[in-house]
Structure formats: C-alpha cells, structure tokens
Amino acid sequence: MAEVLGGVFTSHVPAIGGAIQRGAENEPYWKPFFDAWPPVRQWLEEQAPDVVVLFYNDHGLNFFLDTMPTFAVGAADTYTNDDEGWGLHPFPIPAGHAALSWAIIEKLVEEEFDVTTCQQMLVDHAASIPLALCWPGREAPVRIVPITINTVQHPLPSAKRCLALGRAVAKALAEWPGDEKIVVMGTGGLSHQLDGERAGFMNPEYDKFCMDNLGPDPDALTRHSVHEMVELAGTQGVEILNWIAARGAMGAHVSEVSRTYHIPISNTAAAVMVYETAEATASGAASTEKTPALA
C-alpha cells in the first residue's frame, strides 16, 4: 500500500536556479540558503520516495490570462520545463505518474473540487528548482504529479479551500492501491513583494507564524483572508497557499525534521522545511530498532 512519507517545503525564487546553474552555491550570499539542503537530501535518501506530488503556482510559462485555472492537475507521463524569458536554462524534469494523477483527479472531483486536467503541461521554475535542490545535478529519481494553484490573478482560492484541496489529495493517496512511497512538496514564498511602491516588503513575524503552525495546526493559517495574506506576506507572499495545500496532503499528524529561514534571497524571505508523517516516523523507528537485532 502507498505511503505518504512527508513533505518538503521551499521557496522557489528564480535566482536560486541561476545560482545553481552558475555554481554559486558556496558564495557568501548563497551559502546560508544552500546549507539548508544537505539534511533535506539525507532525509530523501533515507526515505527513497518513488513519487512527488508537487503543489506550486505557474508564473506564465504554461498558463496565461486567456485561461487561468484556479486548480489544475497534471495528468501526463511526461512534463518539460522551458525558457521563461529571463535567462534560466531549462532543468530536467522527471516522468509523470498519469495513473496516480487520474486517481487524484477522480477523488478531487468526487470531493467537489472542479479541477482543470492537463495532459500537456509545461512546468515552470516553481517545480524545477525545488526538484533540482532536492536532487542536484541530475533528473530527480521520482515520478511527479504537478498540481498548480492560481496565485496570479485575483480572486485567488482561500487558504481554507487550499487546505481542503490538500486534504482531498490525502484521501486519494490513502486509497491508492499501489505500493509507492510518496513525498509531497509545497513551493513558493515566504513573504515577498516584487511590485508596487511597497516592493521589497518582507514580514518575518508572519513567516514565523506560518512556519510554527503549518505542521501542528495548519488550520491556523486559514484564518486570514487572501487580502489579509497579501497585506501580511506581500503580493507574491500569497504563494504560501501552495504550502498550505501540500500540508493538507500529508494527513493529520506530522513532525518537523528540519527548518531553515534566511533573508534575503533576491527580494524574498526564503524558507526550507521538511515534515515527516507519523507513519514514516513509526516505520523509521521500527527499522532503527531492527538494526541492532540484525547486527
């Protein structure tokens, strides 16, 4: 039976991709951010997931304003990254898992989420950079199910709705008959604002509130309206909606494995977190207990 092991949450600032492609990870500006990753990679190495269900927002690579889905689910076996216009080279994107995508779509619609389904979908830096951070220098050894949330054109879905979407995905994963090991990812944020006279705005107090509550009490993040979230996190800080949805997909109980918060990456307060599900913690403890007996 499939098992959800945990979740990786990270900022997806394009400049991170630039730093990777320039080999700038050890420069003083970048090192504090990239230092977040060895423990994340070690956790992934230990857990060895087969599938990543990836919640992010498209920034105008696949979707434009002609057709802007609130929630879209990739339903393909192949995805690609592409030129987004400002100089980043496309990253390798692993294969999709169309069968699991359709199981998620079936469950979401049954749960009254009227999602858009995409058999062709370019995935942008918000998916490619987190995968490159988790598995540097190679195509990620997983299959993916990309799920996008509109954080571009208001009205955006509420935090409550995004959490409920994630929880419906959790049901689909729990019912999936395969034996895959699954990790969820939520990308974007944390606080930042690129546009307007308030450009450069960051809010560490709100970011800490989000990081402290996302694991134990994600409903706490749903008490703010989208407008309040824009005020608290900045116009692009609302990308925390992706984190909230991903958290919902992990099930009720999680424990924090790692957390890094660093200011600034480009114009953004950056964060990297890993949570583990209660099930993964229990099986991890079981395998640890076994080791001495075997030795």
Add this chain to the structure above:
Amino acid sequence: MASAAKPIPGTHIFDGDAAQKGYALNAMCFSFNHARNRDEFVRDEDGYCDRFGLTDEQRAAVRARSVLQMIAAGGNVYYLAKLAGILGLNVQDLGAQQTGMSVEAFRQMLLDTAGTPKALEAIHG
C-alpha cells in the same frame, strides 16, 4: 470594483479589472517566453507593440521603462519580469525603480531586514 477590502499602501491587487485592462501588455510579455519574440521586440519595439495592440497608456509605460506605469496600465509583474529580462533588469532593479531608491540602497534595505529583531527571532527560532 472587484474587491471592497481596504487598500494596502503601495500594493496593487491584480484582479479582474487589472487583468482586463492589462491584457494586451501582459500578452506581449507572455510572448517573450520565446527567444525569437524577444529578438523581434528588440529589433522593432514599436512594430511589436502594434502587433499586440497595446493601448497608448501601455505603450507610453513601455517606452518610459516605468514599472509603476506598466502596473497602472494593468501589467502583472510575473509577465513584466519577462520584459525586464530583455531590458537586462532583475527584480532588485525593478524594486529600486518602484520605490525611488538606488539599486544599492534597495539591496541594502533587503539585507537590513535580516538584522531586525523579528527576523532574528524567525531565523534562530
């Protein structure tokens, strides 16, 4: 009016009104995902703006390289970033321009945020 919520100073919500108003400008910027379109814009900026039917306000904003004017004309920063790429501007350049600061002062402001008590609390738990 798409939203009755109180305005947030210095912040422009990209809602239905803005999305309608800015459609041509954003469509042009969306086209810049392709290198040949970026080259075409550089070769013939006016002709390229014609092709997308930019309004006079949008054309003036593009000609002035003014991000705030582009936003006032319905531009969305996710798409405008693709135009900024052609112009060789990164998001610190955009931030500096919109806040009326030098790029150096804007960068310093970002760095200084890290030293505030709330930031230190968030960084160190």
